[in-house]
Amino acid sequence: MSEAPTGSTEIKDAKKRYSAGVLKYKQMGYWMPDYVPKDTDTLCLFRITPQDGVDPEEAAAAVAGESSTATWTVVWTDRLTACDSYRAKAYKVIPVPNNPGQYFAYVAYDLILFEEGSIANMTASLIGNVFSFKPLKAARLEDIRIPVAYVKTFKGPPTGLVVERERLDKFGRPLLGATTKPKLGLSGRNYGRVVYEGLKGGLDFMKDDENINSQPFMHWRDRFLFVMDAVNKASAETGEVKGSYLNITAATMEDMYERAEFAKELGSVIVMVDLVIGYTAIQSMANWCRKNDMIMHMHRAGHGTYTRQKNHGVSFRVIAKWLRLAGCDHLHTGTAVGKLEGDPLTVQGYYNVCRDSYTKTDLPRGLYFDQDWADLKKVMPVASGGIHAGQMHQLIDLFGDDVVLQFGGGTIGHPMGIQAGAVANRVALECMVKARNEGRDLLQEGPAILKQAAQHCSPLKAALDTWGEISFNYQSTDSSDYVATPALA
Numbered sequence: 225m226s227e228a229p230t231g232s233t234e235i236k237d238a239k240k241r242y243s244a245g246v247l248k249y250k251q252m253g254y255w256m257p258d259y260v261p262k263d264t265d266t267l268c269l270f271r272i273t274p275q276d277g278v279d280p281e282e283a284a285a286a287v288a289g290e291s292s293t294a295t296w297t298v299v300w301t302d303r304l305t306a307c308d309s310y311r312a313k314a315y316k317v318i319p320v321p322n323n324p325g326q327y328f329a330y331v332a333y334d335l336i337l338f339e340e341g342s343i344a345n346m347t348a349s350l351i352g353n354v355f356s357f358k359p360l361k362a363a364r365l366e367d368i369r370i371p372v373a374y375v376k377t378f379k380g381p382p383t384g385l386v387v388e389r390e391r392l393d394k395f396g397r398p399l400l401g402a403t404t405k406p407k408l409g410l411s412g413r414n415y416g417r418v419v420y421e422g423l424k425g426g427l428d429f430m431k432d433d434e435n436i437n438s439q440p441f442m443h444w445r446d447r448f449l450f451v452m453d454a455v456n457k458a459s460a461e462t463g464e465v466k467g468s469y470l471n472i473t474a475a476t477m478e479d480m481y482e483r484a485e486f487a488k489e490l491g492s493v494i495v496m497v498d499l500v501i502g503y504t505a506i507q508s509m510a511n512w513c514r515k516n517d518m519i520m521h522m523h524r525a526g527h528g529t530y531t532r533q534k535n536h537g538v539s540f541r542v543i544a545k546w547l548r549l550a551g552c553d554h555l556h557t558g559t560a561v562g563k564l565e566g567d568p569l570t571v572q573g574y575y576n577v578c579r580d581s582y583t584k585t586d587l588p589r590g591l592y593f594d595q596d597w598a599d600l601k602k603v604m605p606v607a608s609g610g611i612h613a614g615q616m617h618q619l620i621d622l623f624g625d626d627v628v629l630q631f632g633g634g635t636i637g638h639p640m641g642i643q644a645g646a647v648a649n650r651v652a653l654e655c656m657v658k659a660r661n662e663g664r665d666l667l668q669e670g671p672a673i674l675k676q677a678a679q680h681c682s683p684l685k686a687a688l689d690t691w692g693e694i695s696f697n698y699q700s701t702d703s704s705d706y707v708a709t710p711a712l713a
Contacts, residue, residue, distance in 0.1 A: 249285035249294060253308070257281075259315040265332040267369035268350060269592045273326050273361040273535055283359060284314035284329035290354040292337060309334050321705050326535065328366070340377035343503040343550045351538060362536035368545060369593035376598055378549040382514035384601030385579065385626055388553060391493065392465045394428065397657045398625055400649055401429035403608065403632035408435060412442050416450025418642055422635055423458035423466045425646025429628065430454075432471035434498050434525035444474075444483060452490040469496035469521045469554075477505060484512055494519040494553075499543075500526045503550055510551025521606075522552035534705075541570075541590055544577045548603050554628065557605040561618045568622060578603035579626055606630055612691040613652040613684060617670020620656050629653070639690055644683035651681045 234241075234253040241252070249255065261267055274283040286294075292312035293305075313332045320326035339345040355363050389395055402422045404415060419430040430451075438444035451468045459466040472483035472495045480497070487495050495518055497509050506522070513520040530537035540558070547555055557575055560568040573589030579602050583595040605627050607619060612634035619629055631649050638645030655677040660666055664673070678685035 248282055249289045250279075250282050252285075252289065252294060253311055254289040254292075254294060254314055255281055255285035256313040256315050259313045259332060261315065261332045262334075264335040264371045264373045265369075266335070266338070266346075266371060266374065267593055268331045268333070269366045269368070270329045270331060271320060271326055271362075271364040271366050271535060272329050273363070275359050275361055278359050280317050280327045280329075281314070284317045284327070284331070286357060286359055287329055287354050287363065288312035288314040288331045290357055291331070291350055291352070292333065309336060312337070323535075323705060325361075335371060335373055338374065340374075341379070341507075343507065343546050347503060347546065355536070364534065364536050365538045365542050367539065367590065367592040368542050369595055370545060370549070372596050372598045375549065375596070375600060378600070379510070379514065379551060380548060380600040381520070381551055381553045381603055382510055383517075383519045383553045385553075385604045386602065388519055388604060392428065394465070396625060397653060398620065398623070399428045399604075399628045400426065400646075400653060401431055401606070401608075401628050401630040402427055402635035402646065402649075403431050403433050403630060404436075405433075405632050405636040407433040408439065409441055412446030412450040415442065415447055416454040418636065419451050419468050420454035420458055421642035422646045423455065423468070424461060425635075425643035426462075426650030427466075427635070427646045428464070429467050429469060429494070429630075431469035431521070431630070432496055433632075434471070434473075434523045436471055437473055445486065448483075448486055448490060448492075452487075452492060456491070465493075467493050467519075469494050471496045471498070471523075472509070473498045473501055477508060480505070480509060481512065484509070484516075484518070488516055488518060492518075494521055496521040496523060498523050498525040499547075503546065506547070506550045506552070513553075514551070519553045520551065521554040522547055522556065524556045539590065541574055541577055544574050544603075545595070548578060548597075548600065552603055554604045554606050556608055559607040559609050559611050559619070560622055561611065561615050572622065575605045575623055575627070578605045602626075604628060608632065610634075613648045613687040614671075614674065614692040616649075616652040616656045616674065617666040620653075620660060621666045621670075625657075634687070634691065637690075638683065639686050640683055645687065647681070648683040648687035651677055651684045652687075 233250045270287050272283050272287060274280055293310050314329055315332060316330040318328050320328055337349060351365060404418045422430045448470055451470060455466050455468050470487045470492055472480050474480045474483060484495050497506060499522065510520055527540060527543060531540040531543060544555060555578060557578060558571040560571045569589045573591050576583050581597055583591060585591055585594050607623060607627055608630035611631055635645035635649060636642055638648060652674055655673055656666060659673050674688060678688055
């Protein structure tokens with residue numbers, strides 16, 4: 225991978241630079257191969273695929289220009305500004321390994337280009353326009369370094385991972401959850417029954433799915449009432465702190481605030497929103513949660529429309545960084561071994577972004593920059609999507625303790641019923657944590673440990689008999705190009 229930047233081709237003569245007409249972006253000053261990024265710069269790594277015949281450096285300069293101050297023709301009004309500061313600077317272009325025609329373009333943005341504490345403004349700049357630029361066949365924002373000076377303008381998660389554990393009084397193990405299934409169609413009473421059975425069986429949380437709001441078959445108020453009745457009963461009977469994520473996603477902010485207030489009134493400790501509500505709404509709900517001592521769970525609904533393909537869109541690691549700044553306590557971050565897209569190393573990189581105090585560059589995990597989080601609270605990552613008790617050893621080995629392991633069909637679909645499904649997951653978790661604490665090799669010994677535990681737990685045995693051989697072993701579409709993608713176990 226060789227770097228071969230040419231020197232700056234910026235036109236310095238003011239008369240030529242600001243004469244009416246069309247100039248190349250490199251000539252306008254958006255290509256600066258000698259630029260040394262400042263600590264206060266936001267740094268972005270774009271994967272670009274220029275059209276045939278388009279110079280990669282010119283394409284990188286175009287990305288820098290169109291995401292900051294440039295337009296297609298010379299405008300003399302640049303001279304009314306401190307244009308050298310306001311221009312983004314493409315400073316390095318290198319070929320993407322094993323992907324002919326693709327290039328990594330590094331671009332620096334001055335701190336003054338973004339409004340304080342506004343993800344909406346930052347994203348409007350970085351991804352607002354340039355991704356439909358004709359000279360590019362495709363473009364993707366792979367990673368971002370947000371300077372400490374900008375991080376400090378955000379409030380971050382309302383509760384954070386550490387305080388959440390203290391409130392739950394649960395330490396030394398992952399948290400267990402399940403998504404109520406079917407997603408749609410249950411009455412309020414039956415929905416509440418599912419929640420009760422799951423929590424009574426040993427889960428810490430149950431949750432709404434992304435698309436349950438307030439439909440003709442179940443008004444949101446009914447769901448909230450039946451769910452919280454189930455939470456309170458299960459908490460009283462088990463002696464454990466329990467919860468259920470109540471999805472407050474709605475058509476307007478007024479509706480969302482109403483639902484959040486009702487959830488709080490009923491005693492809920494957590495509310496849930498979908499990514500599709502947008503960054504402004506997310507930050508607004510985070511502010512509400514912060515004022516009301518609530519945990520905010522983020523379902524990343526819709527992300528795959530722009531995160532999945534490695535040549536175009538936005539990497540989820542960038543989305544995860546934005547959402548940590550915006551104020552999520554929980555974030556769906558992938559499973560690697562389930563039904564949803566996720567290369568193991570790449571997914572571990574997402575988890576690092578959520579849980580690190582300082583994220584170090586780690587190319588195999590897709591982390592291209594160091595990131596200082598400036599003591600911003602940590603996000604609890606959530607593994608959800610096609611996982612079951614037979615994968616417990618893989619999940620703990622991949623993700624450690626600070627994670628919510630969320631089994632939907634892997635709880636609700638248990639042949640002995642919902643409560644038995646929860647028991648199976650809890651027993652699988654407890655035996656695996658015990659084995660881990662004894663120093664045993666989970667990946668090698670995990671299946672045998674689970675089978676041994678199943679001899680004394682019929683729900684776990686039934687789970688292993690039903691799903692033990694189920695895996696989703698497909699080639700990942702989004703993995704680091706610095707190392708070979710490991711095959712899923």
